[in-house]
Amino acid sequence: MVQSFLQNFVHYFALRGFLLILLGALLISKPAGGQQPALNLMPRPSSVQAGTGSLRLDSSFSVALTGYSEPRLERGVERFLERLARQTAISLNSKVAKSGQATLLIRTDHASKEIQEVGEDESYSLEVTPAGAKLAAPTPLGTLHGLQTFVQLVDVSSDSLAAPAVTIQDRPRFPWRGLMIDSARHFTPLDVIRRNLDGMEALKLDVFHWHLSDNQGFRVESKSFPKLQELGSAGLYYTQVEIRDVIAYARDRGIRVVPEFDMPGHSTSWFVGYPELASAPGPYEIERRWGVFDAAMDPTKESTYKFLDRFIEEMAKLFPDQFFHVGGDEVNGKQWDANKEIQEFMRAHGIQNNQALQAYFNKRLQPIVEKHGKSMIGWDEILDPTLPKDITVQSWRGQASLAAAAKQGYRGILSNGYYLDLGWPASRHYAVDPISGDAANLSPEEQKRILGGESCIWAEYVDAQNIDSRIWPRNASIAERLWSPADVRDPASMYARLDFVATRLEWLGLTHKTSYWQMLHRIAGAATPDEFAALHTLTDQLEPVKDYTREQTAPAEPTSLTPMNRVVDAVPLESAAGRRFGELVDKFIAVSCLDTDAGARLRRQFTAWRDNDGRLEPLAKRSFLVREVAERSRDLSALGTIGLAALDAIAKRQPAPGSWKTRQLATIEQLKKQKAQLLLLPAPAVQKLVEAAAAGGPCMAAK
Secondary structure (H helix, E strand, C coil), X not given: CHHHHHHHHHHHHHHHHHHHHHHHHHXXXXXXXXXXXXXXXXXXXXXXXXXXXXXXXXXXXXXXXXECCCHHHHHHHHHHHHHHHHHHCXXXXXXXXXXXXXXXXXXXXXXXXXXXXXXXXXXXXXXXXXXXXXXXXXXXXXXXXXXXXXXXXXXXXXXXXXXXXXXXXXXXXXXXXXXXEECCCCCCXXXXXXHHHHHHHHCCCCEEEEEEEECCEECECCCCCCHHHXXXXXXXXXXXXXHHHHHHHHHHCCCEEEEEECCCCCCHHHHHHCHHXXXXXXXXXXXXXXXXXXXXXXXXXXXXXHHHHHHHHHHHHHCCCCEEECCCCCCCCHHHHHCHHHHHHHHHCCCCCHHHHHHHHHHHHHHHHHHCCCEEEEEHHHCCCCCCCCCEEEECCCHHHHHHHHHCCCEEEECCCCEHHHCCCHHHXXXXXXXXXXXXXXXXXXHCCEEEEEEEECXXXXXXXXXXXXXXXXXXXXXHHXXXXXXXXXXXXXXHHHHHHHHHHHCCCCCCCHHHHHHHHHHHCCCCHHHHHHHHHHHCXXXXXXXXHHHHCCCCCCCCCCCCCCHHHHCCCCCHHHHHHHHHHHHHHHCXXXXXXXXXXXXXXXXXXHHHHHHHHHHHHHCHHHHCCHHHHHHHHHHHHHHHHHHHHHHCCCCCCHHHHHHHHHHHHHHHCCECCEEECCHHHHHHHHHHHHHCCHHHCCC
């Protein structure tokens, strides 16, 4: 009895202590900019001060522009009102009001640059009171950002649709906040580009980096060299009229468009029509496989630079942005090594190696880019101290190379850590900061050369149907890292707001949620509702393999013609259901496994998993696409059985035998391994329960 009393006593104070610590953390933690209310704003503004009451929205809601105005601002307001109407189902007049008595009064001080530039003033202030709202900004860019914040504020209240009373002062931390879409490996239709530009506007991203040429395709119409698109694109390319429409669409949303034409490597598609550019004789054809290939431009021929001069002149007129991206990455030099003329040229000019030869190419290329009014930007490999300081380095290698560039006087952009196609969770991207690692040790002047960052979606395993799910909602976490103050970095807060934003983004026409559902239906075919529910139960707990293991684990060599119709193509790169299950397990263990509600939820979940394979089995026999994941289905059932056994052991309040623990952990280790290129996400969380059941620690407190 005494022992039981002491165990209860210890447990009570352990639980009480945990709750006090949690309460204290909630009371003392606050994002940058002082005390901020718990709003579903993303990116988190620089400063948010809560007011009293809220501004109710009804059909009388109106918006007026004062101060400077232009057609772009009017279109921005109309777009804002249309989105607000979709979001609330309230019938709103989508035109700008003429009266200064409007519900939302906007004042813009002056025009922004005719061609948007890096570092323009994007700040704004927003004040919402029960009587109305005021938005003020120096330029249209800030006004457009402020409208997006207002849309995020509007939500259902206890008696109306309303925006809470707040005062917001906001500005971006970095001037370069980009998203790169690779349209070369798999062509990206225009409607997909536009809806992702809408998503970028909603999250205050301001650079659309468009990767337009690679080994698998050349995607832009050239009138000077028409065989580039005629022979190098398989008919999938953008006309110049379409390009101009996208640029105008992006500018309306405060987004710059930076084109990338990869050279001297990643350039097979150039050579299909113009083999004389290459360092080895043709003929060439579009690559269908993935990887780094030998084909590279010949940097020793004057004809190469004459060609590039005419081409860049044409593209510089098409793309108005100051920056022109020349790629420059992953040249393996094999064609250069095998070319006798190139080797003789290198000896004659004292060029010691292929790295020096690429530096020679860049030194010839940079004046051409500059001649046509552009500033050259490229990946890490272009960095050479002999190049002018006005080039910009985009780092895929990390903060060390970014810092090295800044120390030498070059501007830089971070993409390492922001590769969305690697399948990392949002929290991992969120933890990456352009000013961290080696960059954190730079002087203030050197840190100013780091302009910001770009997320990247490389398209080996991306097509028009699943691309949104590969970008969103995780990209919102990167958008916040690049906009919000550096000390806004709590992943729990980020995820809470990310879940909210993920749903809101679908109102813009993005399909990161709906495409998952549609692709599952294609996989399931003529499934019964119960069979489809069983498939969904399974796939909700699966994620594709990470990093660059997709190609290594493929059942057959993938190509650009491989249909993306498998479960691995359909499931999100980060499972929200799997993440929430892990959070539930952590919560259960943190309170000594005595949270009866959490325990009951876990038991229901494990029971559903245990029984799910029997429900799915008939469909797996009929659908070859479901059959591929049949083993993962059996694994989920096994995981449910282990979880139930762990809960039963915990309920006994006695440490489970060591032999039981050994068997369960050995099984879980097998369940953690990829099958059908898919990971069973809950396995590590179930392992925690098994270890808790066997440890005799906090979860062993008395009944």
